[in-house]
Amino acid sequence: MNSVSGTVYDSAKQISPAFSEVRELRNYRYLLAQLVRRDIVTRYKRSVLGVAWTMLNPLGTMLILALVFSQLFKTVESYPVYILSGLIAWNFFSQGTNAAMSGLVWGGSMLQRIYIPRTIFGVSAIGTALVNLLISIVPLILVMLFTRTPIPWTVVFLPVSILLLTGFALGFGLFISSLAVYFPDVAEMYQIVLFAWMYLTPVIYPENIIPEKWLSIYRLNPMNAMLKMFRIPIYEGRIPTGPEILPALLWALGMLIFGWFFFTSKTDEYAYRV
Amino acid sequence: MRIESETVQATSQDAPVVQNMIQLENVSVEYRIPTERIGTLKEFMIRYLQRRVGFRKFRALDNVSLSIHKGEVFGIVGNNGAGKSTMLKVISRVLRPTLGRIVTYGKIAPLLELGAGFHPELSGRENVYLNGALLGYSREDMDRVFDEIVSFAELEPFIDSPIRTYSSGMYARLGFAVATAHFPEILIVDEILSVGDEAFQKKCNDRMIGFRQQGATILIVSHALDRLQDMCDRIAWLDHGKLQLVGQPGQVIEAYRQEMH
Numbered sequence: 001m002n003s004v005s006g007t008v009y010d011s012a013k014q015i016s017p018a019f020s021e022v023r024e025l026r027n028y029r030y031l032l033a034q035l036v037r038r039d040i041v042t043r044y045k046r047s048v049l050g051v052a053w054t055m056l057n058p059l060g061t062m063l064i065l066a067l068v069f070s071q072l073f074k075t076v077e078s079y080p081v082y083i084l085s086g087l088i089a090w091n092f093f094s095q096g097t098n099a100a101m102s103g104l105v106w107g108g109s110m111l112q113r114i115y116i117p118r119t120i121f122g123v124s125a126i127g128t129a130l131v132n133l134l135i136s137i138v139p140l141i142l143v144m145l146f147t148r149t150p151i152p153w154t155v156v157f158l159p160v161s162i163l164l165l166t167g168f169a170l171g172f173g174l175f176i177s178s179l180a181v182y183f184p185d186v187a188e189m190y191q192i193v194l195f196a197w198m199y200l201t202p203v204i205y206p207e208n209i210i211p212e213k214w215l216s217i218y219r220l221n222p223m224n225a226m227l228k229m230f231r232i233p234i235y236e237g238r239i240p241t242g243p244e245i246l247p248a249l250l251w252a253l254g255m256l257i258f259g260w261f262f263f264t265s266k267t268d269e270y271a272y273r274v
Numbered sequence: 275m276r277i278e279s280e281t282v283q284a285t286s287q288d289a290p291v292v293q294n295m296i297q298l299e300n301v302s303v304e305y306r307i308p309t310e311r312i313g314t315l316k317e318f319m320i321r322y323l324q325r326r327v328g329f330r331k332f333r334a335l336d337n338v339s340l341s342i343h344k345g346e347v348f349g350i351v352g353n354n355g356a357g358k359s360t361m362l363k364v365i366s367r368v369l370r371p372t373l374g375r376i377v378t379y380g381k382i383a384p385l386l387e388l389g390a391g392f393h394p395e396l397s398g399r400e401n402v403y404l405n406g407a408l409l410g411y412s413r414e415d416m417d418r419v420f421d422e423i424v425s426f427a428e429l430e431p432f433i434d435s436p437i438r439t440y441s442s443g444m445y446a447r448l449g450f451a452v453a454t455a456h457f458p459e460i461l462i463v464d465e466i467l468s469v470g471d472e473a474f475q476k477k478c479n480d481r482m483i484g485f486r487q488q489g490a491t492i493l494i495v496s497h498a499l500d501r502l503q504d505m506c507d508r509i510a511w512l513d514h515g516k517l518q519l520v521g522q523p524g525q526v527i528e529a530y531r532q533e534m535h
Contacts, residue, residue, distance in 0.1 A: 007378075007380060007381050007382075008377070008378070008379050008380075009367055009376075009377065009378045010375070010376075010377045011370055011371055011375055011376045011377070012375040012377075027410070028407075028410065030407050030411070030412045030413050031407035031408060031410070033407075034403060034404045034407040034408075035404075035407075038393055038396065038400075038404055041395075041396065041400075042393055042395045042396060045395040046395070109390065110390060110391055110408065111368065112363070112368060113368065113384065113390055114366060114368065114384050114408065114409065115366060115367035115368055115410075116408060116410075179315075182318075183315045183318065185315060186315060189315075268369075268370045271363070271368050271369050272305060272306075272369070
């Protein structure tokens with residue numbers, strides 16, 4: 001009986017939240033861009049070197065790790081490239097999921113005041129990490145030039161690697177951030193989990209030091225499959241084979257779907273909780 | 275999000291004269307309050323297994339049915355904790371009703387705690403765009419009203435300085451200017467505004483009156499009963515989540531005052 005144009009909201013007409021959220025996110029894409037911009041711009045706002053820190057950070061970490069561990073892992077050829085190709089992927093994951101978590105907790109005060117799609121903080125956190133990942137490719141190239149490692153043509157596979165890891169990180173970030181809404185301790189606990197997870201993943205050490213009997217467990221680590229997507233094209237200089245891509249693809253899709261549904265199934269509660 | 279769409283008048287002959295902008299049908303909002311605070315996952319797991327996760331239910335809104343018409347200035351009164359803010363949250367889509375149904379027709383502009391999304395390190399200009407985006411506007415929407423926002427907030431010389439250098443008055447002025455930059459079909463005001471000095475307050479008031487003349491629907495929650503009585507077309511009185519009375523401002527406020535004393 002009302003013929004009013006414009007935005008009509010009817011709480012009774014709700015299609016599955018997992019799907020309506022996608023539509024809302026599309027409507028708010030400008031906010032998404034603004035949040036990513038804000039996070040990039042403000043992170044180093046008061047520092048002299050500004051955004052250059054995005055490159056200097058992994059470069060510094062890499063230099064230290066390379067100095068410390070190159071004696072230990074003498075067998076690894078061009079170790080700096082090995083470590084940096086793993087580190088950019090790992091940093092993307094840990095930064096993105098962490099920011100997704102703190103983003104929702106920060107956004108909580110906004111969620112209680114105005115309507116915004118709830119996934120926007122998770123998605124923008126991963127978006128920010130993605131920009132940082134792209135910027136950190138610059139020091140990787142510098143190190144490859146400096147150590148006279150030829151840059152293989154197979155790096156053209158990287159967009160696929162990045163897409164897979166993005167899907168996995170977004171799914172996991174949404175999952176962990178909805179846990180953190182209910183249990184604030186999760187935020188602290190996750191730092192320890194990340195720390196342990198990094199050492200369980202061959203970021204700084206070569207895969208071949210893992211004892212035979214642990215290999216089957218080790219292969220269950222999804223980040224292992226993810227890191228391979230970066231290391232094989234950058235470090236080994238070949239395109240990953242189907243059997244190598246498959247676990248990464250399954251993890252990425254599975255985690256994305258699981259995280260998205262898990263998060264959106266609780267969206268109506270966040271305004272009560274955060 | 276576009277908001278240019280002016281409300282189209284009902285054209286069919288048997289269309290009602292009054293057009294509903296907000297419709298609440300038997301709306302209840304229930305908060306579940308844990309009887310004890312459970313802060314850790316471990317604690318939750320243990321208690322969950324022991325079936326000791328207790329919740330106390332609290333009805334912030336209890337079976338409220340209400341229609342707010344187009345072009346109306348509608349006030350809500352009630353004691354603290356009567357459910358006024360919860361009602362605004364349900365209407366502005368922040369909370370989904372536990373029971374019942376809510377329908378709103380048109381773009382809603384919430385005027386709650388101005389400048390809540392501002393980032394201190396960003397400039398006034400950057401914050402205008404960020405805040406506009408939080409309210410659901412696009413870049414083009416904001417480009418169109420940007421100059422108007424700056425001049426209304428009287429911040430021309432400072433618009434490119436970081437917002438942390440702003441005084442609280444400047445902050446609130448910019449917040450108000452952004453929140454009211456576009457014509458809202460439904461404007462939600464929590465507490466009568468006390469933004470900046472008297473001159474600016476008058477500007478805010480004028481802008482709200484302008485919206486009203488253009489046919490906006492305005493929803494106000496306040497404790498300033500005399501001012502509400504002057505401004506509103508109708509008033510609702512909420513008490514412990516229940517709708518006590520809806521009607522003419524004088525009548526409702528008198529009843530509310532009597533109940534209080």
